[in-house]
Amino acid sequence: MTDWQAVRRLVPEVLGALVRRYGLFDACEDAVQEALVAAAAQWPVQGWPENPRAWLVTVATRRLADQVRSDVARRRREEADALRTPPAGGEVDPGPAGDDTLTLLFLCCHPALTPPSQIALTLRAVGGLSTAEIARAFLVPEATMAQRISRAKQRIKAAGAGFALPPPAEQAERLAVVLHVVYLVFNEGYTATSGAQLVRAELTAEAIRLARELHRLVPGDGEVAGLLGLLLLTDARHRARTAPDGSLVPLSEQDRTLWNAEAIAEGVALVTDTLAKGLIGPYQLQAAIAAVHDEAPTAEVTDWPQILALYTVLERVAPNPTVxxxxxxxxxxxxxxxxxxxxxxxxxxxxxxxxxxxxxxxxxxxxxxxxxxxxxxxxxxxxxxxxxxxxxxxxxxxxxxxxx
Known part of the structure; x- marks a missing residue:
């Protein structure tokens, strides 16, 4: 894991610490982004702080205080009354460490948002990607993406969504939306819908990271395990997917010695474990199909009858034209x-x-x-x-x- 990947893993903790203390999800999220920008500029020069999480919370809180004092924030004074300006030069107590990844994912995938907005807000608030990075990934101007993210946060605010997991009755349905967003992020990274690059590695890596976090937080959910297995088994082939000129190499023509054996073994283990536990969902079935492909030493010995049987079941479980x-x-x-x-x-x-x-x-x-x-x-x-x-x-x- 790179140093910056480690920083991005802290984003849910830092954002969660601010939102629980001050509310104002939209303002807190902006402040965390500014803290990340400051970290990217300062840490490579000055060295990493002893406690990166506390550093980010402190800087983000100061940015938030500055924002509250601004003209825009004054128009929202009633919402910001609870905010206390941190002591100048001092470190803000970051509070107890906690993982707010699942809470943030549910919030970013609020049903009031459109799927493109859910994806953009998830990548920014949970993944820690900047607006510019997200805009580049989806080949839109940064200003367009900034407006999309801003509107998404305003819709969450208007919906009155609090920083908490939804009631148990809603969690199953909302978890399905969360999984779909992570799946869409991966697909856009694995086969970009437009542009000169086939793969956008920052998106596939972020989707796999989020799937790992979900699996860690809800390890007993078969579809979460299935999604993680599917992403690992699919991404395991990425080094063999492009020719020297950058063009796509189909599965049947790929050099399988370039496939990631470690990722395949992990994915197969997830599939094997989850299929033995009861009800089977679409991500588990897709992961099983990917496992059959990945376990074939050559294209010629692929077990197509088994793949056909799995697709037949998948079409009954989750019918759609792509299946x-x-x-x-x-x-x-x-x-x-x-x-x-x-x-x-x-x-x-x-x-x-x-x-x-x-x-x-x-x-x-x-x-x-x-x-x-x-x-x-x-x-x-x-x-x-x-x-x-x-x-x-x-x-x-x-x-x-x-x-x-």
Whole structure:
């Protein structure tokens, strides 16, 4: 773990300490971000403080006090009456150490927020990423991302959400939203939807860190364990996923000696343990599918019948067109490309996929398997035209060129 990763692990503790003492989640979150910026500037030059957590709490509290004294904060004087200015030059008592990761995740995934806002606020308030880092990851201007985060905090404030875990009756539903946000963060990092890079490692690393924190906080939840296993098993292949020119290398062509054996072993252990404990959810099933892929020494010996069986169950548990699209590939591997293409025909009318390059590229792959090289070539080119990811575009055009 890098030093800065260690700092980011402190963010929930520092933010939690401020919010419990002063309230004002939005102002406290801004103050913690300013403290992180100060740490990034000072610690490499002056050396790490003896107690990084106390240092961050002290600096963030001073920033908060400055904010309260500002014109903007004066307009919120009623909310800030409880705030006491810390002694100048002295260290603020950080209070007892505690992990507020789960509380913050639930707060950032409040149902009043849209999914993009939930992701942005989670990365900033829980992950400690700056607004500029989040904006770069999602290829939007920093000002746009700042507005999104600001609106998210205002909506949380308007909803009257307190800094506490939701009632037990709400936790299961809200935990599902939390898991989905972490999953979306990982997916955006693992295969960026647009831009010149295939992978945004800062997002995949942060998603795995958050999944680990969730698993540590609620170790008995099968879906939390399943999500962590899925992310580990998927990320284990990242070094083999790109060619020297940065283009995507499909799973069947990857050099498996580059896969991370330690991550695979940890992921498989999580899957094995969680599948033996009762009710099975979609993240556990996806992790089991990833484990079958990762345990195959070569693409040729992949256990496609088992993968097809798992996708069939997954489609019943969590039906959606992406699952059906992946099942079509497994069907083609087990029963032949014609059977897989028949499944794709049924998906063509689904508006959630009809404009996407994924349906077109999978169809091209199955047409290539069936020997219809002309149609496959045209399909790869059409998929390349539709994608906004430069690495995927290069990969698809290369596949088309191979069929000339």
């Amino acid at each position: 059906t699209l992946n099942r079509a590939v497994a069907v083609a591997e087990v029963h032949g490309p014609a059977a897989g293409l028949a499944l794709l025909d049924a998906l063509s009318a689904d508006q959630r996929l009809s404009a996407s390059h994924h349906l077109v590229s999978v169809r091209a792959h199955l047409l290539e398997m069936a020997g219809d090289l002309g149609a496959a070539r045209a399909g790869y080119r059409e998929a390349a035209r539709r994608t906004t990811s430069e690495p995927e575009k290069r990969h698809l055009l290369t596949r088309a060129a191979r069929l000339e």
